[in-house]
Amino acid sequence: MARSADAAPPDLSGLLELARDRRLDIKPVLLRVQSDLFCAAPARDPATVRAFESLACGLIPTVDADTAAIVAEKLAPLADTPQSVLALLAAHGGRARDAVVRLSPALSTGVLDAAGNGPGLDAVIAQRDDLGRALVDDLTRRDDPEIDLALAGNPHIRLDGPALERLVARARERRDLAARLVAREDAPAVDLAPLYLDADPERRAAIRAGIAARAALRPLARPAARGAGAALTALAQSRDTARFGEALCEALGLGPVEWDVADPARHDLLALGLRAAGLTDEEAIYVFLRLDPEIGRSVEAVFRLARLFRETEAATARDLLAAILGSTPAERVATPDQHRPAHGPASPKLRPQAAPLRPALPERTRRTQAST
Structure with missing residues (x-):
């Protein structure tokens, strides 16, 4: 019973x-x-x-x-x-x-x-679900691999701002940390741009969208290096990947870069580099077909890279490359022969007169200021 x-x-x-x-x-x-x-x-x-x-x-x-x-x-x-x-x-x-x-x-x-x-408990404390922003910030300053992994894998805390920047910077050299950070859906995609190559296709698309929105607010991109397309396609024809990489870096104004076109995980880097260098559709597709045999023999790979090339603006590609490679973006200014709308954001007549944006004051504050 x-x-x-x-x-x-x-x-x-x-x-x-x-x-x-x-x-x-x-x-x-x-x-x-x-x-x-x-x-x-x-x-x-x-x-x-x-x-x-x-x-x-x-x-x-x-x-x-x-x-x-x-x-x-x-x-x-x-x-x-x-x-x-x-x-x-x-x-x-x-x-x-x-x-x-x-x-x-x-x-x-x-x-x-x-x-x-003591400090030995910090990695365990980093797993708690009640951590405040100040404590999270303090823990990221420890530069301890176990603490970093615990914070990156803690779904109950918010990671953004300087704390996220520190973790992302260290994740450049740590694939385990990078994997946990790019898996966080709550982290701003644009802040994860340096870890683009560690992200899955869906997360990469979100990162590109974030970079594109930010790039649209800046001045026009500098013009591509003249003759870059002809030089790069010629090197692709000869399949001289070492000289091709050097020529692409020169066209982009970058220091030495490991393009490693044989690695499928880094194929996006090639498409972004060609887009930022100002190649045409035909030139980029020719490079995809000729530079590396593994890419050229895969119809799926060529189509995917061509689609990425076409859907990415040159300014977005340049900024995303800079984030991935950890370099400072080259100066992006409009040249005299480039069209600038009379009332566009780059117009020299309107920009000096534009009032700085200020947050709206609460009603009580406005009344107080008016009375004084």
């Missing part, structure tokens, strides 16, 4: 008697059973909490690390779990300590001391 809701809890005196038998070690079982009952209790009055605290504090130091970890993952998230119990679990170290530090709603000094309070 089912036990009523207000019936007394099960009598565990038999388990307690067995626990005293030195021939048997049922302490881990007893601790787990008691922890499950404590977690499942619909309400925990002070007497229940004290009874559980007394039993748990006697058993926790005697159990193995795996049992302590299992119990810690169950008890740490509960606000009713006594701090003394959490401190003993944290003192076990390993997974039990990490569960307490990561999941406990409140961490007392005693619990932190038991966990070995």
Whole structure:
């Protein structure tokens, strides 16, 4: 027959008697059973909490690390779990300590001391879901690989601004960190532009869109180097990838770049470089067909690169290249023979007279200023 809701809890005196038998070690079982009952209790009055605290504090130091970890993952998230119990679990170290530090709603000094309070806990603290912006910013300043990975993989915190910039800068040299950052849907796509080559196709498209929106607000792009198309197609014909790369860098005004056209993950870099260099559609497709045999033999690869070339503005390609390669964009100014609308954003007549944008003042502030 089912036990009523207000019936007394099960009598565990038999388990307690067995626990005293030195021939048997049922302490881990007893601790787990008691922890499950404590977690499942619909309400925990002070007497229940004290009874559980007394039993748990006697058993926790005697159990193995795996049992302590299992119990810690169950008890740490509960606000009713006594701090003394959490401190003993944290003192076990390993997974039990990490569960307490990561999941406990409140961490007392005693619990932190038991966990070995210090820089060694920072990577675990970085996994908490209640981190404020100031703490996230502070943790990114540590330049610790484990902390960086924990923050990048923490879905409960917001990563943006200087904190995200630091992580992105370090992710240039760390593929594991880059993979976690580009997987974050909450991170502004434009801020992830330096990690473009580590992103999947959907994320790459979002990054290009963000760069395009920002590039549209700047002056017109500088004209492409004259004769670049003819020189690059000739080098593509000879399949001299080393000289081709040097010529493309010269056309773009860049220092040495590892184009590595044989790597499919870097094919976009080639298309962006050709677009930024001002090649025509026909010239770019010729390069795709001739420069690298693996690209040229793949109809799908040629079509994809040609589509990327056509859909990307030259200014967007230049800015995106600069972000990926970590270089400063070349000066983008309009030349005298380029058309500039009379009322466009680049018009020299209107730009000096444009009033600076200012945020709207609250109504109370406007009334105060008017009265003075």
